[in-house]
Amino acid sequence: MKTPFLTICFSMLLCLSLRGQTLTPEQLQADFTRFRTALNEAHPEMYRYTPKPTFDSLFAATSAELNRPMTQHEFYITMLPLLVALRDGHIKWIVSGRDEHYPFFTDKLFPLKLYFQGEKVWVVGNYGNASVPNGAELTSINGQRTLMIVQKLLSNMTFADGNRVGGKYEDLNQFFSGYYATHFGGPDAFTVTYRTGSDEKTATLSPVDEKTIKAYAETHKPAGQKPFRITFLENGGSSPQTAVVTIERFYTNKGEQDYSAFLKEAFGQIKQWQIKNVVLDLRNNEGGEESYGVQLYAYLAAKPFRYYDHISVRQKQKFSFPVWTSKLYLKMRWLVVKKRGDGYVFTHQRGLKTVKPERDAFHGNLYVLVNGNSFSVTTEFAARTHADNRATFIGQETGGGYGLNSSGIFAITQLPNSKIDLGIGMFGFHMANLPNDLKPGQGIVPDHLVAPTVEDVLTGHDRAMAYTRSLIQGQKAALTKSE
Structure with a gap:
């Protein structure tokens, strides 16, 4: 038990010492070379959104900047344009031993919880003892307009695929204090201007630490909710006609609900009750296990389907750099990775085969709720569902x-x-049977765009769910009238 603890302590001390010293140009170039080599050998589609000539120019420009001593923090920031150019929301760039959202500052953090909507920034919570009221519009921090701050942060954030920004805004809603500190520093105090009504006021706020922010987040989580839930809505009749199925994530932790058992029981109940409408809530579901998405769609598909067209990989040879990855994959890649055209594909995945719908598959009206935090496996599932015209989508682009x-x-x-x-x-997961009119880098755009207002955030009003229920009621009323 002592060895892991001592290892963690050593790692943390090493990180602390690195933040206080500079790296030589020779050290920076060595790290830059490892970075570029790793991307070239491991990323399945490095030039998906940014062409190789553009990327080569970015590499050259970045290398030229590494001609002077830099701190770990300066190097971290200097490399970000390369990561952003990938437009790959799964890429990880984490200071060893630190929370990825608080890589350099654990104190002197901004003390207000904010909500970002377009060009507006609203106060929706308080981590410390600040005097700014909830519902106020924040207009500047330490003399800089919030609009300019947000634009700088968005341009340096990686949590987005293609041209998406919704995930970045959702990340700012949760981790603005960490992003601000990384790019603007941690001051001893924050002077802010804000509006309430037509009045603009100024306040000076004391900073808070990472521990306080995380404690606030924990206390504001819904208590006792399971990650997979089904609720039946009463519609004024003798039996419910609508079920709400919530999937918060596509993975399970040890000792939690069994995902397969939940789906079997939930859709068995839906069939037994002869439910006509299912609302599938996938908001803030950042993904998980690919097979979970395939399994869920088998309970909703109208006919046999292929989930993935193919799964690309960069190569099957041994990496030339030190790497941590699945030992099983390294042993088995000779069997599961095959040559295809000019590249390679991974062949061992259920979604590559034709999958039949489950016996209790639901064939009624399906409504899917998504937002900017609907990511990864969740977006794959939404893509398959949307491409098959299987559901009505409500909310915000994935x-x-x-x-x-x-x-x-x-x-x-x-x-x-x-x-x-x-x-x-x-792995590059390419979805099967895509629409012909897709724009490069787009997400799943809902049929009905519904975004929470600041009043919704403050009062807990679920605007997208209320809108969906009104859609269902409207369709029911139209059917009754036509009959």
Whole structure:
């Protein structure tokens, strides 16, 4: 028990010492070379959104900047344009031993919880003892307009596939204090201007620490809710006609609900009650196990389907750099990775085969709720459902890309001098039977765009769910009238 603890302590001390010292140009170039090599050998589709000539120019420009001593923090920031150019929301860039959202500051953090909507920034919570009221519009921080701050942060954030920004806004809603500190520093105090009504006021706020922010987040989580839930809504008749199925994530932790058992029981009940409408809530579901999405769609598909067209990988040879990844995959890749055209594909996945609907599959009206945090496996499921015209979508555009994403098994390497971990999803999941009119880099755009207002956030009003219920009631009324 002592060895892991001592290892963790040593790692943390090493990170602290790195933040206080500079790295030589030779050390920076060595890390840069490892970074570029890892991307070239592991990323399945590095040039999916940014052409190779553009990327080569970015590499050259970044290398030229590494001609002077830099701190770990400066190197971290200097490399970000390369990561952003991938437009791969799964890419990981994490200072070893630190929370990815608080890589350099654990104190002197911004003390207000904010909500971002378009060009507006609203106060919706308070981590400390600040005097700014909830519902106020924040207009500046330490003399900088919030609009300019947000634009800078968005341009340096990686949580998005393709051209998506919804996931970035959702990340700001949760982790603005960490992003602000990384890019603007941690001051001893924050002077803010804000509006309430027509009045603009100024306040000076004391900073808070990471522990306080995380404690606030924990206390504001719904208590006792299971990650997979089904609720039946009364419609004024003798039996319910609508079921709400909530899937918070596509994975399970040890000792939790069994996902397969939940689906079997839930859709068995839906069939038994002869439910006509199912609302599938996938908001804030950032993904998980690919097979979970395939399994869920088998309970909703109208006919046999192929989920993936193919799953691309960069290569099947041994990596030339030190890497942490699945030992089983390294042993089995000679069997499960095959040559295809100019590249390679991974062949061992249920979604590559034709899948038959489950016996209790639901064939009624399906409504799917998504938002910017609907990502990865969730976006894959939404893409299959949307491409098959199987559901009505309500909410906000997904954070993940419609056509494909890079995830699956990760290759992780630690840059030798800066001690920053680079994590690369090695599989490119290409969805099958896509629409012909997709725009490059788009997500799943809902049929009905419904975004929460600041009043919704403050009062807990679920605008998208209320809108969906009104759709269902409207369709029911139209059917009754026509009959």
